[in-house]
Amino acid sequence: MLHDGPQDRTSVERELPTEEARELLGLTRDIAAREIRPRAAEEEDAGRFPRDVFAVLGAAGLLSLPYPQEYGGGEQPYEVYLQVLEELAAARLTVGLGVSVHTLACHALAEFGTKQQRAEHLPAMLGGTLLGAYCLSEPGSGSDAASLRTKAIRDGDGWRLDGTKAWITHAGVADFYTVLARTGAEGPRGITAFLVPGDAPGLSAAAPERKMGLKGSPTAQVHLDGVHVPDSRRIGEEGQGFTVALSALDSGRLGIAACAVGVAQAALDEAIAFTTSRQQFGRPLADFQGLRFVLADMATAIEAGRALYLAAARQRDAGRPFGKQAAMAKLYCTDAAMKVTTDAVQLLGGYGYTADFPVERYMREAKVLQIVEGTNQIQRMVIARHLAGPESRG
Structure with missing residues (x-):
């Protein structure tokens, strides 16, 4: 019989700046005890992704903690967000890491998008019903990210994206992908960021990798075959992607x-x-x-x-x-x-x-x-x- 670990975790003293932060951590612990920890061992063993748990976290406002309230975020300091993340990971790393990846996927638009882009896209991205993925690594460029080969070529009123991304968490289940692609010369200055819908024609995910751990978290290559992205979904300036x-x-x-x-x-x-x-x-x-x-x-x-x-x-x-x-x-x-x-x-x-x-x-x-x-x-x-x-x- 699989054992999920102690249901009453060792008490961890927390330095939280506000009563609201303390309530958020209490809510996180309650959700972890009810919705995450009891299923963790069985679902990891079966390789099941807990998409319903992310919906619960989204409804509780835990998928948007470090972002502005103006766009549906929790406007919490990173000091608080990270302690919530720690609690989620302690219950099940697939969930904690998934929230971290989703937050990472929202970062580019939140920090580098125009006011119009943020108003149009961020509320849905932070609202809890959508899940994000971050596409930087490629089969031939992991640590050497500046040498990525995925190309974005001008195509009418937008861009045509072609290439393959690798080791993408949430590949195949994400609703949006923050994609880094080459729009110019070799090196870091020729890279641009794009916000690509998960259902964009030409975007597909390969079979999930067979991993040592995190079996419930899908990790796979993402193929971009002539994916058209309007220029309104370009994040930041052309060539600013590596900074992003x-x-x-x-x-x-x-x-x-x-x-x-x-x-x-x-x-x-x-x-x-x-x-x-x-x-x-x-x-x-x-x-x-x-x-x-x-x-x-x-x-x-x-x-x-x-x-x-x-x-x-x-x-x-x-x-x-x-x-x-x-x-x-x-x-x-x-x-x-x-x-x-x-x-x-x-x-x-x-x-x-x-x-x-x-x-x-x-x-x-x-x-x-x-x-x-x-x-x-x-x-x-x-x-x-x-x-x-x-x-x-x-």
């Missing part, structure tokens, strides 16, 4: 960091529940100093990661540069999640290696967080560039 993409990724990395902390917290909760209830040699496992020290290290890593992503979020909320801090948070939190989930499997022993308990799933899921939205090797390059400048080519 990097801006979104800085914020998206904070989302991944929060998700990683959520998964790690869920693993710690499970490890505590198991080691305090299971008896060996006449006393609970948690009485043995060697195991207590592992629990202490796990908890310390989680608290440090949470503090790091919240510090970066506060930088963002204050309007200060936060790219270095976002890269640090993504790097540290995802590495910590990998270590914490691996330790949780070890603490549960043979049970931890079975699918009857969720820690093996947490460990498989944690791995992808070290890869998505810039591998952790790329994060180290970003951090070093902030510290020591660009690499010398001389």
Whole structure:
């Protein structure tokens, strides 16, 4: 029988700025307990995408938290949004990551769209009935995003898009795609962003990838075969797309960091529940100093990661540069999640290696967080560039 983990999670102290924020977190925990956690193990095992859960989150206003109220958003600071995201990821990473990706897909239009574009499209995108996807990576350009090959060529009153995007979360189930395509010369200055409807003729998704984890979250290639997009759906200036993409990724990395902390917290909760209830040699496992020290290290890593992503979020909320801090948070939190989930499997022993308990799933899921939205090797390059400048080519 699949086990969904402790229903009463270890209480996490939160620093929330307003009573409204505290109510939002309480609402999130309630939805997680009722709608997400009880189904997580079974649906992940079956590879089922919980689209109905996203409808519930949308109706509760949890798909639009960091965006302006003027367009249907919650107008919450990133500090609050990320803590909501952590709670969702702790219940099921497919949901937490899905909300992060949806937020990422809305970012380009919210930050770089014209007032008319925002008024026309954002209310529906933020209203909860639509789900977004973000199309930057390609089969031949993952970390080297500036070398993408998908082309957008002028076609009458719009553009014709041709190419293939890869590793797209929500491919085939998204209602809209934020697509980066080449409209000019090679390199980062020849890229433009577009908002493409999910039902656009010529847009299709390949069969989902067969993944180690996150089996309930569809990840696939997206094919664009002569997709016509009116110029009114071009986001930002022609050639501004790479700037749009990097801006979104800085914020998206904070989302991944929060998700990683959520998964790690869920693993710690499970490890505590198991080691305090299971008896060996006449006393609970948690009485043995060697195991207590592992629990202490796990908890310390989680608290440090949470503090790091919240510090970066506060930088963002204050309007200060936060790219270095976002890269640090993504790097540290995802590495910590990998270590914490691996330790949780070890603490549960043979049970931890079975699918009857969720820690093996947490460990498989944690791995992808070290890869998505810039591998952790790329994060180290970003951090070093902030510290020591660009690499010398001389």
